[in-house]
Amino acid sequence: MKIRDSLNQAIREAVKEGKVDRKKHGPIIEAARKVAKVMDDPDWPIVEGRIDNVSPSIFLKYCEALGLTIDKKGRNEKDEKVISLVGNSRWKKASND
Numbered sequence: 001m002k003i004r005d006s007l008n009q010a011i012r013e014a015v016k017e018g019k020v021d022r023k024k025h026g027p028i029i030e031a032a033r034k035v036a037k038v039m040d041d042p043d044w045p046i047v048e049g050r051i052d053n054v055s056p057s058i059f060l061k062y063c064e065a066l067g068l069t070i071d072k073k074g075r076n077e078k079d080e081k082v083i084s085l086v087g088n089s090r091w092k093k094a095s096n097d
Contacts, residue, residue, distance in 0.1 A: 003059075004036035010068050019067050032062035 011029060014020035022029065035055050038047060045052045063069050 002036075002040045004033060004040050007032055007036045007063075007068075010063075011066070014066065014068060025066055028062055028065050032059060032066065035059045035062065 011020055011022075015022060020029075035058050038044065038052065039055050039059065041047065044055075047055075060069065
């Protein structure tokens, strides 16, 4: 699954739960989608001939601003769906290569 698709799924779930308001959080959502689109590029982490080492941290900050990441202390089974947005992302695997 692409990062942007995972992000959109997590946002939908957060909206259903009342944790994210599309109007109030609109700019952050759009910024996160833009970064996700960059990381979904097949050539990523190479962007315009340079290594992109900032998108993952920026993306994580946007996710945190939207409440899509959870501290390890507060995890439960339901929260694992949201955590998988970050934990199973291609950018994390790429950074470990």
